[in-house]
Amino acid sequence: MKYLCLNGPNLQRLGKREPDIYGHETLADIERDLRALAAEFGAELELKQSNHEGQLIDWIYEAEDGDIDGIIFNPGAYTHTSVALRDCIAGVEVPVIEVHISNVHKREAFRHHSYLAPVCVGQITGLGTFGYQAALRMFLQTT
Numbered sequence: 001m002k003y004l005c006l007n008g009p010n011l012q013r014l015g016k017r018e019p020d021i022y023g024h025e026t027l028a029d030i031e032r033d034l035r036a037l038a039a040e041f042g043a044e045l046e047l048k049q050s051n052h053e054g055q056l057i058d059w060i061y062e063a064e065d066g067d068i069d070g071i072i073f074n075p076g077a078y079t080h081t082s083v084a085l086r087d088c089i090a091g092v093e094v095p096v097i098e099v100h101i102s103n104v105h106k107r108e109a110f111r112h113h114s115y116l117a118p119v120c121v122g123q124i125t126g127l128g129t130f131g132y133q134a135a136l137r138m139f140l141q142t143t
């Protein structure tokens with residue numbers, strides 16, 4: 001089995017970016033921990049990040065047409081703005097779990113709405129970077 005951890009805008013700055021909200025772990029730390037967890041189950045993990053909406057859409061279609069069994073997706077701010085990503089996820093069969101490091105429901109009102117959650121398997125929010133592992137565990141145990 002192979003899983004894709006997809007990260008949207010500004011998440012390449014994790015560790016440096018607003019650490020009081022997002023903590024000190026970097027994307028490289030997250031990737032290392034996810035790979036280790038996947039390996040325990042004999043699975044593979046690939047991690048990608050882009051600041052560009054269209055690139056994220058292209059990668060979801062590549063995952064759908066390739067060998068990816070599930071996508072762990074932190075869409076960053078596109079969560080709250082992107083009808084295009086919603087339409088993309090709605091039109092593919094590969095399951096997607098939406099992950100947020102911070103609890104978006106405790107924050108500004110504009111973060112309370114997700115265009116993507118209704119077309120995802122579910123949404124994990126506010127568990128810090130552990131949310132990525134929770135999502136991967138869900139895939140490892142169910143797909």
Ligand code: DQA
Nearest residue numbers: 074075076077100101102111
């Ligand atoms: C985020 C929450 C979003 O509202 C924000 O725009 C991000 C990060 C999170 O992981 O908590 O960029 O997705």
